[in-house]
Amino acid sequence: MIALSLPIITHAQEIAVKTNLLYAATTTPNLAVEWAPTHKLSIDLQGSYNGWHFGKSERNRKIKHWLIQPELRFWIYEAFDGHFLGIHPFYMKYNASNIHLPLRIWQDLQDHRFEGYGTGIGFSYGYQWYVGNHWNLEFEFGFGYAYLNYDRYECSPCGAYLNSEHKHYFGPTKLGVSLVYLFKSTKR
Secondary structure (H helix, E strand, O other), X not given: OOOOOOOOOOOOEEEEEEEEHHHHHOXXXXXXXXXXXXXXXXXXXXXXXXXXXXXOOOOOOEEEEEEEEEEEEEEOOEOOEEEEEXXXXXXXXXXXXXXXXXXXXXXXXXXXXXXXXXXXXXXXEEEEEEEEOOEEEEEEEEEEEEEEEEEEEEOOOOOOEEEEEEEEEEXXXXXXXXXXXXXXXOOO
């Protein structure tokens, strides 16, 4: 009699929880959950929130916002191991003023307050390294398009409303150095 048994699949990591250390460095708490339904695909859902001012200055310095950014990832070798390519739509609401952004992304942000929303899509490349049992380190860069719709105000607290505008943005849409915790299981 021949006994049949199913082999154990080597893809053991199915779910990961992570935080982007670069976002945390900007005082923005964030959390992502990633699930791998197959050994080559994963679905990442990231959220972040920043709800405070920087100091009590009369210049009203803040980057208040919330962001949700799902991502579908294709892994070159295997989920949670090595190179991946991704596509990520996103939606955010923001209230920001007196902030200097790198690469001259939004120069008027230093002299005005902007309150509105943004939506868009981007493509990303990333790499994940094994660090230890259950732990990985992930690097990711994304580039894409965003539509920003906002009201412009004078920068001082309770500054006067100036006008409503919108902006089309092409550039970086994601940047991350994330600490990843893997929940491991064995599939049959």
